[in-house]
Amino acid sequence: MTRLRGSNPLGARKALAERFQTWSVNAFDLSLCPVRGVLDRLGDKWTTLIVIALSHRPQRFSELLRAVPDISKRMLTQTLRDLERDGLIARQVFPTKPPSVEYRLTSLGESLLEPLVTLVSWAETSQAVIETARAAFDAREPVPA
């Protein structure tokens, strides 16, 4: 087949499988697998969206609220706090009349952009295939109303 430099799934599979080997000793035990703590936050449903929104430019609270339409204030606040706690974003208050708060990516936060781009690219590329698979599955196994 085509043997693409470093982009064949086999290579990735091996790389990941190797890492997994070292983890499998502790079998993903939450307290023993430090990566889980990091990965869990990324799986926050809102985290990636917010990071992507901030990749564009620093934004204020209500801008983010508009940028990610279906997030609730509560979750936006909480996700921003978590992100700030992890050092991925920085919070800065401006003493305007109604004080405004700006959030921006830190350099650590920006370093996340690169892995995120590859993931988003994959999502874009695979989206059509996935839709097809979903439709096929639903046709096989009709979901009851």
Added chain:
Amino acid sequence: MTRLRGSNPLGARKALAERFQTWSVNAFDLSLCPVRGVLDRLGDKWTTLIVIALSHRPQRFSELLRAVPDISKRMLTQTLRDLERDGLIARQVFPTKPPSVEYRLTSLGESLLEPLVTLVSWAETSQAVIETARAAFDAREPVPA
């Protein structure tokens, strides 16, 4: 520091920012941003763990239950169904005495491994920095008992 080829955050930032530009027209509107549908599933907390576990080798239901220790049967079933529906994994039943079911990555599922590796690598690299940031944040803003 070291200047690695093509791994500077600036490049990634620009790449992502450009993509975001095209999305920002619809401002992440769930129904209009197809990537969200895909990204949401990846942010399932269990999805990535299961895919990683299966990157090792095909595994049966109860093997996965053991591999991802703190998942409940309920969530394992559901996550596997979703993954199957999206065409990322395949389910095969063997007519053994108590029938066993094996789950394996499809080629689409394997294609996810590559982006996942970069993400996991980032998590591993950044983990220490993040822990430090968390500690510093908690010291500043002591979480009440």
Added chain:
DNA sequence: CCATATGGTCTCAAAATTAGACCAGGTCTT
């Protein structure tokens, strides 16, 4: 004959998330 193992499903409780009221103050409109 009882325990165990298989892959799930079902129910109920617990946890996470949402929607939306509310706040303090200042500006803008009328």
Added chain:
DNA sequence: AAGACCTGGTCTAATTTTGAGACCATATGG
């Protein structure tokens, strides 16, 4: 000057999601 509206949040109550564990049918080993 009264009212509406803006800021960034917090708080409560209702809804949704998740978790823990019982349960099932069948078959094997002891």
